[in-house]
Amino acid sequence: MSGEFDIIAKYFAPLSADAPGAFNLTDDAALVAAGDLVVTKDILVEGVHFRARDPKASVARKSLRVNLSDLAAKGARPIGYFLGCVWPLCVKEETIAEFAEGLRADQDHYKIALLGGDTTAHGMKGAPLVISVTMIGAVGPAGLIRRSGAKIGDDVYVSGTIGDAGLGLAALSGEFKPGASHKAHLSERYQLPIPRVSLGGALGGHASASIDVSDGLIADAGHVARRSGVAIEILAEKIPMSDAARQWLDKQDNRDASIARLAASGDDYEILFTAPAARRRSIEMASQVTKTPVARIGAVVKGEGVKLLNAVLAPIEANRGGYDHFQP
Numbered sequence: 001m002s003g004e005f006d007i008i009a010k011y012f013a014p015l016s017a018d019a020p021g022a023f024n025l026t027d028d029a030a031l032v033a034a035g036d037l038v039v040t041k042d043i044l045v046e047g048v049h050f051r052a053r054d055p056k057a058s059v060a061r062k063s064l065r066v067n068l069s070d071l072a073a074k075g076a077r078p079i080g081y082f083l084g085c086v087w088p089l090c091v092k093e094e095t096i097a098e099f100a101e102g103l104r105a106d107q108d109h110y111k112i113a114l115l116g117g118d119t120t121a122h123g124m125k126g127a128p129l130v131i132s133v134t135m136i137g138a139v140g141p142a143g144l145i146r147r148s149g150a151k152i153g154d155d156v157y158v159s160g161t162i163g164d165a166g167l168g169l170a171a172l173s174g175e176f177k178p179g180a181s182h183k184a185h186l187s188e189r190y191q192l193p194i195p196r197v198s199l200g201g202a203l204g205g206h207a208s209a210s211i212d213v214s215d216g217l218i219a220d221a222g223h224v225a226r227r228s229g230v231a232i233e234i235l236a237e238k239i240p241m242s243d244a245a246r247q248w249l250d251k252q253d254n255r256d257a258s259i260a261r262l263a264a265s266g267d268d269y270e271i272l273f274t275a276p277a278a279r280r281r282s283i284e285m286a287s288q289v290t291k292t293p294v295a296r297i298g299a300v301v302k303g304e305g306v307k308l309l310n311a312v313l314a315p316i317e318a319n320r321g322g323y324d325h326f327q328p
Helices: 004-016 020-025 054-074 093-110 164-172 181-193 197-202 217-228 243-250 255-265 277-290
Strands: 037-045 076-086 113-121 129-139 155-159 208-213 233-234 270-274 294-301 305-309
Touching: 004 020, 004 093, 004 113, 020 054, 020 113, 037 054, 054 093, 054 129, 054 181, 054 197, 054 208, 054 270, 054 294, 076 093, 093 113, 093 208, 129 164, 155 233, 164 181, 164 243, 164 255, 164 294, 197 277, 208 217, 217 270, 217 305, 243 255, 255 305, 270 277, 277 294, 294 305
Parallel strands: 076 113, 233 305
Antiparallel strands: 037 129, 076 129, 155 270, 155 294, 208 270, 233 294
């Protein structure tokens, strides 16, 4: 096993090659071009955000993508990131190499570079892998899209499909057994989310508020409602779902409760946003240009909180609004 600095030089320094201000990770800090920057940070912990048996390359990619999703929701263009890793005691070098390969794959795809960071190892057996990523982006031409801009009368939209990641984790855990193709789809949605970077960039000047769906559709809609001082109504039957999720839903005894479960599942990393009704054509064009499916699922109304309504517009009670790290 190589030493710390040899590992940095061998596996991580090459990831900074496209960022001259990172100085090949040979200095104490990086030089980032001045301007209006957007900064976000997420920590992923083994056993909480990914499984110990998950491929380390996909874990690395997920650690970047959950941060890219935050930038996408703000309409920001990603630039680069800082990385912190706390490895299990006696980690094998090939494990670190696999992790670095995953980082390289997504760096190339999203045109970003490693700017710096730190790597170390736990001092006790059984401690989990911990990954901390701080992502930096540039504000879009139309400015930052915040959570607090939703207005009464706005439409509510969400990209992609909802509930797949939660079902993916359930399938991987053996809670239910979908067919092979559906299991592959659901598992990938959990292990390797797709940040909607292109769509986020196209929403600038059109969306009034935006957030990425990381804690669950209901919970994240609640963040927008609370920060904007409004209420949000979501029509359950308008929530976009994959074929795999619909097949699962059709087999459940209580449709309303099952939809609520999907709407409370975390890790989808789609974009939930609001926009004035006058922007419907613009939103449609943004969806087409970025090749990102978008569904109009509700409206911003007077009041507070989030209401999930069924096919006859009766409220659906959600026993759990979304994921909370301190309320497992």
